[in-house]
Structures are given as C-alpha cells and as structure tokens.
Amino acid sequence: MLESGSRQRKVATREAYGQVLVELGKRYPELVVLDADLSKSTKTAEFAKVFPDRFFNMGIAEQNLMGTAAGLALAGKIPCVSTFAVFATGRAYDQIRNSIAYPALDVKIIASHAGITVGEDGASHQAIEDISLMRSLPNMAVIVPADATETKKAVAAAVAHRGPVYVRLGRPPVPVLFGEDYKFRFGEAVVLREGSDAVIFATGIMVGEALKAAERLAARGSQVAVVNVHTIKPLDVETVVRLARKTGAVVTAEEHTIYGGLGSAVAEVLGEHCPAPLVRVGIRDRFGESGKPDELMKAFGLTADDIIRAVEIVQKRRDCLLGK
Amino acid sequence: MNQEVEKLIKYLEEKARCLRCHIIRMLAEAGSGHPGGSLSAVEIVTALYFHVLRLDPRNPSWPDRDRFVLSKGHAAPLLYAALAEKGFFPVEELLTLRKLGSRLQGHPDLRKVPGVEASTGSLGQGLSIGLGIALAGKIDRKNYRVYVLLGDGEIQEGQVWEAAMAAAHYRADNLTAIVDYNGLQIDGPVAEVLSPLPLAEKWRSFGWEVRESDGHNFRELLEAFSWAARVQGKPSLVIARTVKGKGVPFMENAVDWHGKAPTKEQAEEALAALKVL
Numbered sequence A: 001m002l003e004s005g006s007r008q009r010k011v012a013t014r015e016a017y018g019q020v021l022v023e024l025g026k027r028y029p030e031l032v033v034l035d036a037d038l039s040k041s042t043k044t045a046e047f048a049k050v051f052p053d054r055f056f057n058m059g060i061a062e063q064n065l066m067g068t069a070a071g072l073a074l075a076g077k078i079p080c081v082s083t084f085a086v087f088a089t090g091r092a093y094d095q096i097r098n099s100i101a102y103p104a105l106d107v108k109i110i111a112s113h114a115g116i117t118v119g120e121d122g123a124s125h126q127a128i129e130d131i132s133l134m135r136s137l138p139n140m141a142v143i144v145p146a147d148a149t150e151t152k153k154a155v156a157a158a159v160a161h162r163g164p165v166y167v168r169l170g171r172p173p174v175p176v177l178f179g180e181d182y183k184f185r186f187g188e189a190v191v192l193r194e195g196s197d198a199v200i201f202a203t204g205i206m207v208g209e210a211l212k213a214a215e216r217l218a219a220r221g222s223q224v225a226v227v228n229v230h231t232i233k234p235l236d237v238e239t240v241v242r243l244a245r246k247t248g249a250v251v252t253a254e255e256h257t258i259y260g261g262l263g264s265a266v267a268e269v270l271g272e273h274c275p276a277p278l279v280r281v282g283i284r285d286r287f288g289e290s291g292k293p294d295e296l297m298k299a300f301g302l303t304a305d306d307i308i309r310a311v312e313i314v315q316k317r318r319d320c321l322l323g324k
Numbered sequence B: 001m002n003q004e005v006e007k008l009i010k011y012l013e014e015k016a017r018c019l020r021c022h023i024i025r026m027l028a029e030a031g032s033g034h035p036g037g038s039l040s041a042v043e044i045v046t047a048l049y050f051h052v053l054r055l056d057p058r059n060p061s062w063p064d065r066d067r068f069v070l071s072k073g074h075a076a077p078l079l080y081a082a083l084a085e086k087g088f089f090p091v092e093e094l095l096t097l098r099k100l101g102s103r104l105q106g107h108p109d110l111r112k113v114p115g116v117e118a119s120t121g122s123l124g125q126g127l128s129i130g131l132g133i134a135l136a137g138k139i140d141r142k143n144y145r146v147y148v149l150l151g152d153g154e155i156q157e158g159q160v161w162e163a164a165m166a167a168a169h170y171r172a173d174n175l176t177a178i179v180d181y182n183g184l185q186i187d188g189p190v191a192e193v194l195s196p197l198p199l200a201e202k203w204r205s206f207g208w209e210v211r212e213s214d215g216h217n218f219r220e221l222l223e224a225f226s227w228a229a230r231v232q233g234k235p236s237l238v239i240a241r242t243v244k245g246k247g248v249p250f251m252e253n254a255v256d257w258h259g260k261a262p263t264k265e266q267a268e269e270a271l272a273a274l275k276v277l
C-alpha cells in the first residue's frame, strides 16, 4: 500500500484532481464543473477542455458560484465547484451554509491552495481555518487527501457520496505515499502503521510527515502508530478510540489551525470517550505569511521533527499520569 | 376570447383574495412573521401559480416543471398559501406555520415542503439558485422556465449582481426575475436606506431585458410574463410596482408592518377589509 521512500515521486493534489475530474466526467454525464477564474490553478481547466458544455466559469464572484452550483444540483446535476480554499469557504460561507448545506444538496466543493503551503502569496491566500468552517456545518462531509493517489480516490468517493462534501487540496507537489492498490473508504481512517507507544492521527500533507516521524522514532526503539484521517467528518470515532486506548498518548497533525480542525475533532472524541493526553501539531492561533512552502512548514512547526517532539511530550504526560 | 380573459382575471382576483386571507390567519396564529412583503407579492405569485407555471402538485419533482424560487424567503406565508391552494399539501396545515415540528418553517425549507424549490431566507441567494436551475435546463435541452422573486431591498446584496452578470453572460433566456418594487425595506424606504434606483437602467446595463408592470394588475402581469417567455438570448426582468401590505388598509405602505404579526383583533379587522375587497 505504501510507496517506498526511494521511489517517491512528487505530485500536487490539485494536479491529481484535474486528471480524475476528466475520468469522472466520462463516468458521470450529470457531473458539471464550476470555477471562479482560477481554473488554471485549480486544474479544472483540464475538464473544461474536454467538456466545454459542462464547465462554467463564473468569474470572480464566489457567492454566485456557490448559489449557481446549488441550482444545478437542484436540477439533478452533480456540481464540482473549485476555487482557492480561502475564497470558497470564507467569501461564500453563507451561500454554502444556506444554499448548499441546509438543503443537503449534492454539491462537491473541491478547493485547492489550502494551508500555508500556498507559500509566497501569504496570509490572504492561505486558508488555515477552512476545515473548521466546513466541519461545523450540518450535512457537510470533510475530506483531506494526503497525496495524489488518495486525491483521485477521494474525489471519486465524494462524487459517489450523496450530499455536500468539502475536499481540501493543496498547491505544491507533495510525495506520492500510496500505490494504486491503496483502498479509500469514505469515513474510514487508515492505520498506516501499528504501534503501542503512541499514536499520531494525521491528515493531508501531514500524513507524510507523521510517517517520517514514526520511522525515526522506530529507529530509536519507539513503536508509534500512524493513522491517516482523510475523512475528518464523519470522523472514524471507533479507530480514534481504539488507538487512543491502546497507546494512551495521542498526537494530531494538520496543516491547519489547532482550533476546530482535526486536533479539535480528536480532542472532542477523547473527551467524551476515553480521556488521554493529547498534543496537537498545527497552526497555533496565527495567520500564515509569505515564504517557501518548506520554509513555512518549519517556521510554523509542521515538520516530522515537530511531530517527534510532540510524541515525546505526550508520552511524558502519559507516564506522569501512570505514576511512572 | 375577451370573455375568457375576464373569467381568468376574476378567478385570479378571487385566488389573490383567498391567499391574503390565509396570510393574515397564518400570521395571527403564528404570532410572528412578515405580512408586508407577503401581501405586496400576492398578485405576482397568484399569476404565476394559478396561470403561468406548469406544475403537477401530485408529482412535485416532475423534471419538466417550471420553477419558482422565492428569493425573498421572508414572504414564506404567501408561498405556503399558494402551494396549499394549488394542492401540494392540505390547506389546514397552513395554521402550523412557525410552530415546533411543522413543515412550514419561518423561511422555506425545500426538504420539508413539497413544491418549495429552494431553501431561502438569507437574502440575495435566490437568483444564483435560479440561474443554476436554468443552466441545467439548457444543458438538458428542457423547456422549463425559472422565475425568481426578489425584494427591492434584497437587491442591495452584491450576490444578486454577480448572478445578474452571469445570467446575461450565459444567455439564460429561460430565467425571469421579478422585483417586488414596494419601495420599502426594514429601516425605511429603499431610496433612503441605500438606493438601488434606477432599477430598469441598472438591469438593462447588466444585459437583461426589462419591463415594468403594475404588480397588482393581473392583465399587466400576465402580459409581462408572456413577454418574458418570448425574450430570446437574454434573461428577463419584470419590475412589479407594488404596495407593501397591499389589501389591508392599516398595513399598506407602513414600514412597521414589515415583520410583525397582527393581533387577533387586528386580524379580524384585516379579514373584514379583505372580504369587502
């Protein structure tokens, strides 16, 4: 299932989206695509070339973008709507809330350029709170793919799913973690690595960092489980509880604010089902800034090393509780 | 021929009176809600539901049906009254408006009420939804038409103009918007709060065909709707000049009657006025 380190290619998740959209367009005649003057960046331009009659460029007008998608869904279409994550979820929040989520329409919001890895464009373009906004909406599902392979399977699953889905994609090329045999099941977290010394629940591009962290920890004799939480809503509560119980030390990792995203979702589950020490790796209540993606990941504490530190802290807390 | 038109207009006038009575009874029973903007649009909605729209109340999701989107969702009592009279659900249910467990939410919920085409209430969103339905109709080569009712205050929302621009760009001639031009919003006259005037010039410059109509005169409204159906290559707009609170003398043109329900006594007075109408 996991691609080996040496063979790792890098592909942007938005790139994979552009490709799978064309395949899905062939499979689903009712699939239509809408964009807001960013089709070259979101990669919906590929679909527009192949299916010009089923592609609508709605211009720089995100509120109408979402509303028009709602109308298309009401008339039996499956709209995939794309723009940058910050504009999709922020600029058109009320339209998503009232025109799409409340009536539970079959609209797929597939947003690119999420997180700080947008890079040089800076904070105005870096959605760090989009998971939080979408997760709090009733009826809305939230998926964050970890790599190109998962993106294709996740988008296909989102289109097959009935109801609104938010899919979060990124700008830069990221390592391809999974082979073609990788199985994606909507709502089912994937245990990529078993271990009983601690567990890392990661999402999106932090899954790769979590795997690196676990590998380095293993070299030091610490067996840490890694779980890819690709579907943040509905959350796979069973898997979270099982591994939290097994390890008693929980780390979450996301390229997103620690408020309202994966870390919060896991904290809610721990709080209600099996209180356990938790350390959240994520953006700590600040906006992003300009820089190269990998520089920013370091500056914001979102690397394998940061995850390792979090694991060590949470293990200490657990041991302290156990009186060790 | 002329006699038939007379008959139709008599029928529509009677329906309009009936819808107004429902609105008053519903609001009085609910104890809250929006009479002014419900009453101003009665003739518009009556003309659509009882003459223009091709609908099948026994099959509310008939794919070829015409669509009506109540973008100014606070006029829900009017929409519910029309749907009930049309046979989408029992008339008795109207009095459950706004009560716990009722399908008749304060603002329309398309998942609850058969015949409701869009969940609205957050102003400014209905024209986009109507445009989406119209574009789907174009893709599928269906000949249904889409009608969207906007408030004259509502069109202060930027999204309305995004949708207006897009509808003209995509030549959505199966889309007709109606502005309920009653001149009032919550805080006062639209011209004083934030003037959306001049209406016709704005919409024309956005690429729409525009026509004005007396919003309480069925002859003019029917003519306007048949004109709209003939417009080709562009979306069409009917500016319907109306009176907020129309039909209930003490509510007419009174800003205060935008969003409060009549007491039982006021409702009696309103119904008495409507009976002699």
Ligand SMILES: Cc1ncc(C[n+]2csc(CCOP(=O)(O)OP(=O)(O)O)c2C)c(N)n1
Binding pocket: B036, B037, B038, B040, B072, B074, B121, B122, B123, B124, B150, B151, B152, B153, B154, B155, B180, B182, B184, B185, B186, B244, B258
């Ligand atoms: C986005 C949004 N902002 C504010 C409101 C509150 N609101 C409800 S009705 C109304 C005034 C509407 O005026 P108009 O569009 O002229 O409607 P009408 O006069 O036909 O009742 C306002 C501000 C709302 N429902 N939605």
Ligand SMILES: [Mg+2]
Binding pocket: B151, B152, B153, B180, B181, B182, B183, B184, B185
């Ligand atoms: Mg008004």
